[in-house]
Amino acid sequence: MSTQVSxxxxxxxxxxxxxxxxxxxxxxxxxxxxxxxxxxVYAGECFGLLGPNGAGKTTTVEILEGxxxxxxxxxxxxxxxxxxxRDNRALRERIGVQLQETQLAEKVTVVETLRLFRSFYAxxxxxxxxxxxxxxxxxxxxxxxxxxxxxxxxxAVACALVSDPELLFLDEPTTGLDPQARLSLWxxxxxxxxxxxxxxxxxxxxxxxxxxxxxxxxxxxxKVIALGTPAELIxxxxxxxxxxxxxxxPLTDEPLTNxxxxxxxxKRGDVYALTVSEIGVALPGLLAEIKRQQSELVTLTTHQxxxxxxxxxxxxxxxxxx
Amino acid sequence: xxxxxKETRASEVKSQSLHPLFELTAMRVREFLREKEAVxxxxxxxxxxxxxxxxAFRNTAPEKTPVAIEASTTDTRASELAGVLSRSEEITxxxxxxxxxxxxxxxxxxxxxxxxxxxxxxxxxxxxxxxSRAARLLVDDVLQRGKGRTDVAQIAEQKVTEPGARYVDxxxxxxxxxxxxxxxxxxxxxxxVIARSRKLLKRFAATPMRRSHYLLSFMLxxxxxxxxxxxxxxxxxxxxxxxxxxxxxxxxxxxxxxxxFTFSGIGLLVAARxxxxxxxxxxxxFIMLPMWLLSGTFFSSERFPEVLQPFIKALPLTAxxxxxxxxxxxxxxxxxxxxPISVLLAWCLISFVVALKIFKWQ
Numbered sequence: 001m002s003t004q005v006s007x008x009x010x011x012x013x014x015x016x017x018x019x020x021x022x023x024x025x026x027x028x029x030x031x032x033x034x035x036x037x038x039x040x041v042y043a044g045e046c047f048g049l050l051g052p053n054g055a056g057k058t059t060t061v062e063i064l065e066g067x068x069x070x071x072x073x074x075x076x077x078x079x080x081x082x083x084x085x086r087d088n089r090a091l092r093e094r095i096g097v098q099l100q101e102t103q104l105a106e107k108v109t110v111v112e113t114l115r116l117f118r119s120f121y122a123x124x125x126x127x128x129x130x131x132x133x134x135x136x137x138x139x140x141x142x143x144x145x146x147x148x149x150x151x152x153x154x155x156a157v158a159c160a161l162v163s164d165p166e167l168l169f170l171d172e173p174t175t176g177l178d179p180q181a182r183l184s185l186w187x188x189x190x191x192x193x194x195x196x197x198x199x200x201x202x203x204x205x206x207x208x209x210x211x212x213x214x215x216x217x218x219x220x221x222x223k224v225i226a227l228g229t230p231a232e233l234i235x236x237x238x239x240x241x242x243x244x245x246x247x248x249x250p251l252t253d254e255p256l257t258n259x260x261x262x263x264x265x266x267k268r269g270d271v272y273a274l275t276v277s278e279i280g281v282a283l284p285g286l287l288a289e290i291k292r293q294q295s296e297l298v299t300l301t302t303h304q305x306x307x308x309x310x311x312x313x314x315x316x317x318x319x320x321x322x
Numbered sequence: 323x324x325x326x327x328k329e330t331r332a333s334e335v336k337s338q339s340l341h342p343l344f345e346l347t348a349m350r351v352r353e354f355l356r357e358k359e360a361v362x363x364x365x366x367x368x369x370x371x372x373x374x375x376x377x378a379f380r381n382t383a384p385e386k387t388p389v390a391i392e393a394s395t396t397d398t399r400a401s402e403l404a405g406v407l408s409r410s411e412e413i414t415x416x417x418x419x420x421x422x423x424x425x426x427x428x429x430x431x432x433x434x435x436x437x438x439x440x441x442x443x444x445x446x447x448x449x450x451x452x453x454s455r456a457a458r459l460l461v462d463d464v465l466q467r468g469k470g471r472t473d474v475a476q477i478a479e480q481k482v483t484e485p486g487a488r489y490v491d492x493x494x495x496x497x498x499x500x501x502x503x504x505x506x507x508x509x510x511x512x513x514x515v516i517a518r519s520r521k522l523l524k525r526f527a528a529t530p531m532r533r534s535h536y537l538l539s540f541m542l543x544x545x546x547x548x549x550x551x552x553x554x555x556x557x558x559x560x561x562x563x564x565x566x567x568x569x570x571x572x573x574x575x576x577x578x579x580x581x582x583f584t585f586s587g588i589g590l591l592v593a594a595r596x597x598x599x600x601x602x603x604x605x606x607x608f609i610m611l612p613m614w615l616l617s618g619t620f621f622s623s624e625r626f627p628e629v630l631q632p633f634i635k636a637l638p639l640t641a642x643x644x645x646x647x648x649x650x651x652x653x654x655x656x657x658x659x660x661x662p663i664s665v666l667l668a669w670c671l672i673s674f675v676v677a678l679k680i681f682k683w684q
Contacts, residue, residue, distance in 0.1 A: 067527060067528055089532075092530040097525070103520040116345045119339035120342050
């Protein structure tokens with residue numbers, strides 16, 4: 001958990017809560033998918049659940065969407081609760097949902113699909129307007145089966161936007177998309193947020209979380225292991241640069257962590273990752289140390305610290321290979 | 323309450339969407355019509371089937387009875403006898419040697435062998451073969467009359483081979499029934515399970531869509547296609563074979579709707595739980611196979627043993643076929659068919675109620 005409270009987070013704390021859950025637990029026969037999750041999402045923010053596959057993001061989101069009942073815990077959405085077995089239509093009118101695995105019917109066209117979804121809601125956007133929002137004008141009369149992956153995903157988001165929701169759930173909206181398609185989806189999400197909407201999105205791309213999210217909860221094994229703005233989380237590493245390197249002969253760890261400006265060391269296979277506060281100070285020391293231990297550099301890269309490094313420092317694993 | 327909270331962001335919408343029930347039904351219809359294979363199996367296949375079976379089992383003119391006269395070819399009595407017998411329109415007589423006669427009788431080429439003796443005739447035939455017994459009567463009649471026997475009673479004959487009693491007349495209602503079962507089960511079962519396996523049902527469950535609308539849309543689209551399905555077969559059979567519907571069209575319409583709903587209900591029940599196509603296919607075959615065999619589509623279900631009859635009569639397809647046949651072939655009224663109609667109603671209600679209870683949206 002981030003212990004510092006930044007001015008930005010303090011401002012956020014005074015805002016209206018759009019979504020709150022406490023103590024969510026969901027057990028399946030062989031695994032506890034969600035193990036005590038507390039979240040608060042404020043109106044107007046884009047909140048990200050970041051974590052590797054199998055971290056429990058989708059189960060959490062589906063509990064929040066009222067699609068999966070939780071074993072324990074409470075959910076409050078826009079001041080309302082899901083009634084088990086009762087009519088939740090009033091609440092469903094106010095949220096928009098994109099599910100990770102939904103495949104829309106292939107034989108119908110873009111405009112027909114949107115008309116169908118629009119018809120379920122008492123109020124919402126004009127279908128043509130939503131088609132423009134997601135830039136599918138040229139594909140208006142194309143069948144869903146003929147769309148590219150990115151276009152399908154934009155249509156899925158359009159189906160969630162067509163009701164003009166107050167709260168939008170996006171479950172891994174850009175997984176499997178090429179960079180261009182990803183950018184155009186990010187655009188749509190940002191415009192929705194700029195229009196005052198609230199977003200809860202899950203992702204296992206740290207670039208996505210960094211770019212889109214006002215605040216991020218990092219999930220692993222069904223639990224939230226860190227929470228804060230992307231900047232806060234990266235700051236919590238106590239460093240803003242990461243040096244990754246590999247060497248010919250294994251090094252002893254102790255002298256490395258004691259080098260000037262080094263705050264942390266992680267080893268993943270043959271690759272050492274040093275988080276450092278000042279790269280200009282750390283680098284000469286590191287090179288000297290490698291020489292002293294009679295080893296030689298094989299590779300060396302440096303980069304600005306990212307959410308990925310936060311995840312690595314918390315779990316010892318990479319986001320995408322766990 | 324919703325409108326209040328959102329007034330500021332609401333756009334001026336001119337909605338192009340109609341009522342959700344209409345949109346859902348339109349979606350069903352579009353999906354079906356754009357699936358060329360489905361169109362073939364539902365509309366073209368039954369017509370082809372009617373055509374093929376109607377041709378294969380068409381009624382032909384009654385065949386003449388083949389009779390062998392056992393004698394040497396030089397025997398004048400034998401050829402005289404052949405002349406006498408052949409004068410009857412129903413007999414073809416040939417003179418053959420004793421050896422040939424026995425062989426022809428054994429192989430069923432002739433039904434009876436007649437052997438002229440001095441003043442008498444000897445008949446050789448197999449009394450266990452119906453056509454041999456008939457041939458004996460026929461030959462005997464011709465010979466006795468030839469010898470001067472006169473009929474004592476005056477007989478008037480009326481020959482009847484009319485539409486309604488032919489095989490094709492039996493077949494058409496059965497094909498319609500079978501087709502209604504197939505399209506009801508496949509149409510609902512398949513479509514729903516595909517939607518579930520593709521998480522589309524879950525996606526719908528995340529909207530305020532009324533679940534009853536979703537299920538009703540299947541009923542409505544089925545109704546539209548039912549009319550076309552039934553009409554296609556009837557019109558074809560009428561043109562190709564002179565098939566006629568003797569009962570009232572209103573009754574036929576009502577039964578078509580009932581049959582369509584019944585098999586939609588069963589389709590819904592079959593689709594209530596499975597999450598894979600393989601699962602639902604197996605289940606559907608398990609349900610349809612006994613009915614294809616037992617429910618009297620291609621031949622009368624009365625041919626099965628007595629002990630099976632209560633079970634067979636309780637099958638929905640048997641009930642539907644029985645009602646359709648009575649209506650189309652005999653011109654029966656619905657009231658006289660209350661038993662099979664009750665069977666259909668029971669299947670319809672029970673399957674819907676159970677299906678809605680156990681239906682899974684994800």
